[in-house]
Each structure stands twice: as C-alpha cells, then as structure tokens.
Amino acid sequence: MIIACLHTADSNCAVFEAAARKLGLASDVLHHTVRPDLLEAAERAGGLTDEIARSTAAALGALAARADAVLLTCSTLGPSTAIVGQTPVPVLRIDAALAEGATAVGGKVVVLCAVETTVAPTTAVFSEAAKRRAVALEVRLVAGAWSSFKAGDRDGYLAAIAGACDVAYADGASIVALAQASMAGAADFVHRGPPPLTSPEAGLRAALERIAQRVSTVE
Incomplete structure (x- = not known):
C-alpha cells in the first residue's frame, strides 16, 4: 500500500x-x-x-x-x-476529512489557521460541513504564528497555536481543529480542553477508508 x-x-x-x-x-x-x-x-x-x-x-x-x-x-x-x-x-x-471529523463532534467548532492564505479555503470547506450538521463554526487566524514558522522558531509557533487553542476552549469551543498539518504538534501543549483535532491523522484515516472501500469493491 x-x-x-x-x-x-x-x-x-x-x-x-x-x-x-x-x-x-x-x-x-x-x-x-x-x-x-x-x-x-x-x-x-x-x-x-x-x-x-x-x-x-x-x-x-x-x-x-x-x-x-x-x-x-x-x-x-x-x-x-x-x-x-x-x-x-x-x-x-x-482539511476536508478534518472538517468532517470536527463537525461530527457538534456544539461549537473553532478552527485555527496559521497562515492568512488558508483562511478562505478553510472557511469554505468547514462551512459546508458545519451547515450539513447544523453546528456553530468560527474560523480564527493565530496572529504572528506563521512568522515564527517561517523564521524556524518551531517552539514559538506551536506555543502560539496551543495558546490560541486554550483561548478557544475558554470561549466555549466544544472542539478545536488545527487547519494546517504543520500545527499538529501543538496538540500536546493544550491544557484547557480535549486535544484538538489534527489534519494529518484525519487525512490518513480518510485515505485508509477509501483504500479499503476500493479493495472491497474489487473483491
């Protein structure tokens, strides 16, 4: 495979x-x-x-x-x-797989983005999933995070994202989703709510599911 x-x-x-x-x-x-x-x-x-x-x-x-x-x-x-x-x-x-997983949780979904160019496509794909499930959705840009990433400051990058996750949970989020794959490491540093959902795991699970479906169809 x-x-x-x-x-x-x-x-x-x-x-x-x-x-x-x-x-x-x-x-x-x-x-x-x-x-x-x-x-x-x-x-x-x-x-x-x-x-x-x-x-x-x-x-x-x-x-x-x-x-x-x-x-x-x-x-x-x-x-x-x-x-x-x-x-x-x-x-x-x-991110489509991430949107499905996050909106399935229900309640208030907060999606964090690190780079500005991601905000529009992320909002579009999450809004579609949120509408189907009638859940509240908010997409937030983590200010300054991408500058840290581009400067090679991984610790600062992940700390900014983890802090934004904690703020989102304090604001009543049921679940936080990290829109970009590079943000995944921040999940280990979140303290005020459940571990945020990450796109690498969501994407791989979706790929495995689709591969299994194709195999079963062929058989």
Whole structure:
C-alpha cells in the first residue's frame, strides 16, 4: 500500500510519519513529495489562483499514477483537488476529512489557521460541513504564528497555536481543529480542553477508508 503525500513544507514529512506510526502503518506506506514553490506562489498572489491550482492538480494527478491514494496536505491549495479530473485512485484534501471529523463532534467548532492564505479555503470547506450538521463554526487566524514558522522558531509557533487553542476552549469551543498539518504538534501543549483535532491523522484515516472501500469493491 502506498499513500502519496503532496506537501509544501519539508517539515510536514515528519509530521505525517508520526501520524502514520500512531495509526500503526508500516514505515514504507507514505511517499512524500515536497513542493514549497506552490505555497510560496500562493502567498505572493494573496491566495490560490487558477494557475497555481492547475499546477497543483497536475502534480496530484502524476502522483495518482503510482499510489493507492493521494493526499494534498496544504490547506491553502485544498480546492485544487476539485480540478484533478479522473484518476485511478482517490485524491483527497486532508482539511476536508478534518472538517468532517470536527463537525461530527457538534456544539461549537473553532478552527485555527496559521497562515492568512488558508483562511478562505478553510472557511469554505468547514462551512459546508458545519451547515450539513447544523453546528456553530468560527474560523480564527493565530496572529504572528506563521512568522515564527517561517523564521524556524518551531517552539514559538506551536506555543502560539496551543495558546490560541486554550483561548478557544475558554470561549466555549466544544472542539478545536488545527487547519494546517504543520500545527499538529501543538496538540500536546493544550491544557484547557480535549486535544484538538489534527489534519494529518484525519487525512490518513480518510485515505485508509477509501483504500479499503476500493479493495472491497474489487473483491
């Protein structure tokens, strides 16, 4: 079994490997491709453009030719999965799986984003899931967090996110969801509520479910 991951930050390879180990996956299941240029282009443009979406979709389509499932791990680029077209295997955006899991909890869902270009696509995918389940939703940007990440200050980055999680729980959140894969490590430092939901684990679970469905259909 091969799950191909398209990342925009090299550090997310380790994040997904940790999530895979937690789920009991073998060490050779995940295959990583890192394209920082795609996110950098989106940041320069102020968000996802048609051209960047097409480039992302082409990269996803190429990965689908040699995998059992493909995960797009960058929430800024998430809408690109809609234009990939026909592929032999499922191509999934991890934030869609996260949205399903978070809204299933019910109550008030607070979604945290670290980078501004993620806010619009994250709001769109979570709003769709929240509407289906009639739950309250709030999307928040963690001010200053992305600057810490880009400066290589991982501890400061995760501390800012964990602090924002605690604030969200103090404000009455039933569950907090961390919109970006790079935020996952902050879950270990949250004290005022349940561990926030993270996109790497949600995405991998969704991929495994889709792979199992395909196998059962073939059988």
